[in-house]
Amino acid sequence: MRVVVTGGAGFIGAHSCRAVLEAGHAVTALDDLSHGKREALPPGADLVVMDVRSPQLADEFQRLRPDAVLHLAAQMDVRRSVADPLFDARVNVLGTIGLLEAARRAGVRRVVYAASSSAYGNSERLPKRESDPTNPLSPYAAANALTVPSTFTEASCIGSATERRTSICAARCSTASGRRR
Numbered sequence: 001m002r003v004v005v006t007g008g009a010g011f012i013g014a015h016s017c018r019a020v021l022e023a024g025h026a027v028t029a030l031d032d033l034s035h036g037k038r039e040a041l042p043p044g045a046d047l048v049v050m051d052v053r054s055p056q057l058a059d060e061f062q063r064l065r066p067d068a069v070l071h072l073a074a075q076m077d078v079r080r081s082v083a084d085p086l087f088d089a090r091v092n093v094l095g096t097i098g099l100l101e102a103a104r105r106a107g108v109r110r111v112v113y114a115a116s117s118s119a120y121g122n123s124e125r126l127p128k129r130e131s132d133p134t135n136p137l138s139p140y141a142a143a144n145a146l147t148v149p150s151t152f153t154e155a156s157c158i159g160s161a162t163e164r165r166t167s168i169c170a171a172r173c174s175t176a177s178g179r180r181r
């Protein structure tokens, strides 16, 4: 199986590339290196330097023919999202929708992507549950509330009735920590 990991040169992405390789699969990291580092990639991972917003993304997926895409590329800076909400939305909302569309066109069977528990705001009820109401407190959080599986994102993967459907899954991650942070 071949897995494409967007944001693969970032913190969670590089760990994910390593896990995919250790599970015996082939992995290609797709990253614009705006924040990630080439050196973070484990030996054996291929790298495509590309912005997920690129119009060439669909062609790249057609070339790579991945079985699955793990979408971790994101504008991660909450303060930047407040200062420049348009940029945040371009990467985190339109970038995700564009990626889902490119994956569907390339016949990718499965897309898993990282959303964020920031979509729930500062709710004091713990543990947070998937069914909790969203209460985003920044444009970054709002993008993560918008792109969790919904009619919005699922519709992006359905296509016409004759096309193969791509299944999608989002994980609303809490803060991650660990080695090579």
Ligand SMILES: NC(=O)c1ccc[n+]([C@@H]2O[C@H](COP(=O)([O-])OP(=O)(O)OC[C@H]3O[C@@H](n4cnc5c(N)ncnc54)[C@H](O)[C@@H]3O)[C@@H](O)[C@H]2O)c1
Binding pocket: 006, 007, 008, 009, 010, 011, 012, 013, 030, 031, 032, 033, 034, 035, 036, 037, 050, 051, 052, 053, 071, 072, 073, 074, 075, 076, 091, 095, 114, 115, 116, 117, 172, 173, 174, 175, 176, 177
């Ligand atoms: N780290 C956390 O605590 C945390 C918590 C919740 C959710 N998440 C989500 O997990 C995902 C990964 O987080 P991370 O901590 O590994 O972040 P990170 O910044 O280390 O990695 C993100 C990677 O995406 C790349 N990237 C950014 N914009 C891009 C673009 N337009 N095209 C291609 N590549 C681009 C960066 O170069 C970087 O390598 C993000 O979606 C983030 O919202 C992370």
